[in-house]
Amino acid sequence: MQHEPICRELDLRGQICPSTLLTALRETNNSKAELKAGELRLVILTDNRNSTTHINESVSAMGYCVEVIKEQDYYRISIYRTP
Numbered sequence: 629m630q631h632e633p634i635c636r637e638l639d640l641r642g643q644i645c646p647s648t649l650l651t652a653l654r655e656t657n658n659s660k661a662e663l664k665a666g667e668l669r670l671v672i673l674t675d676n677r678n679s680t681t682h683i684n685e686s687v688s689a690m691g692y693c694v695e696v697i698k699e700q701d702y703y704r705i706s707i708y709r710t711p
Contacts, residue, residue, distance in 0.1 A: 633669045633708065634662070641675045641702055648672075648679040649686060656687055656707060663692060663709055670707040680705060 638655055640648045652672050662668035672683065680703050684694045687707050695706040 633667055635669045635671055637671045637673065639673045640679070641673055643674070643679075644676050645679050645682050648674050648676055649682045652679075652683045652705070652707075653686060656690065656692070663707065666709045668708075672705040672707070673702055674705065675702040677703070679703070 636659070638651070640651055643651070655670060655672075656663065659668055659670060663670065674680065674683075680696045683705055684696055687694050691710060692707050693710050695708075697704045697706070
């Protein structure tokens with residue numbers, strides 16, 4: 629029976645690229661085992677629009693699924709295992 633992955637939220641609102649990208653990549657690499665096993669969904673909150681593109685491109689190139697959702701005044705970037 630498959631269980632729901634743990635959701636770890638990282639609030640980077642107020643930061644700009646490349647700081648948001650570097651933090652997202654560090655956290656993705658540090659959580660590689662849990663992400664690849666499908667045990668973790670990493671959620672990054674940012675209010676920097678450029679970060680959505682840079683994080684999406686970089687993390688997608690690493691083989692993960694990336695979902696970007698525009699909230700009212702920030703973006704929610706979800707990183708998870710490819711189904």
